[in-house]
Amino acid sequence: MSNSIADGAKLTPETFADFIERLKYHHRGDGVSRHITADPIFMVQKNATIYGLADEYCEARIVHCDDCEWGSPQEYWDDADEDERDELNSLAQDMWESDFLECEEDEQWLLLADLDNHTVSGTRKEWQHVNAHLTREAAEAFIRRKQHDYPPLRVYVESMCYGWEYQEIIAALCDGRLVLADSQEVSQ
Structure with missing residues (x-):
């Protein structure tokens, strides 16, 4: 069983910490130089005819x-x-x-x-969106899992520079202001 929510593991303190580490890498760390895109979102696209x-x-x-x-x-x-x-x-x-x-x-x-x-x-061939992921690893895991159901797939990085809710949530996760609650209970 994988130890990453990108591969389908349950959300635990360990998998959440892994997710935050990957999120920081892609949004603020060395991963930024790989995609050179501000406020990235990792789109899985299929090549459609x-x-x-x-x-x-x-x-x-x-x-x-x-x-x-x-x-x-x-x-x-x-x-x-x-x-x-x-x-x-x-x-x-x-x-x-x-x-x-x-x-x-x-x-x-x-x-x-x-x-x-x-x-x-x-x-004409064109690339069409299939779904979106917060990290490249999650997008690549989707491709590994579902490539048999689609024509050729790829990861395409788009910018969410005008997605203010998205930016605020990502910033709060990376800064530690948005955290995983200790309890699974939800109070009303």
Whole structure:
């Protein structure tokens, strides 16, 4: 069992002391030079693919058919069987008087988009927030624990320089003004 709340340990005086030490390191200590960000918050982000974009807004194109996806006409060609390749060449000959692989890439995309049950669309990759952590160790522990549930994950450090509540709570924790109570009882 881990001795850190970053890894899921229960909050005890020992794990709280470890947390405060890590918090000070990232917010006031040598860890600051690693991320060079004021008032850091450690975001876990996933690399997501956005589909269905028009050509002028996309980074790449894909072709979909029957729950399959190809990132280029060449990939599609490489997966095609002999009959499918003959059909592609025949269609390309009819349209541009060239075999499929001899056509310009834009022509290949147009031909693939015209095939029955095929869709060509634009895509773009972007990083999307999954969750936030007070320390890098907690963000990295989340990635170790959940990487199988997401596409590629990373830790991205953002600044909470305008998050006044956040800053005050972090400062109070680091200064020792906000401490772990000795008792688990809550008085009303």
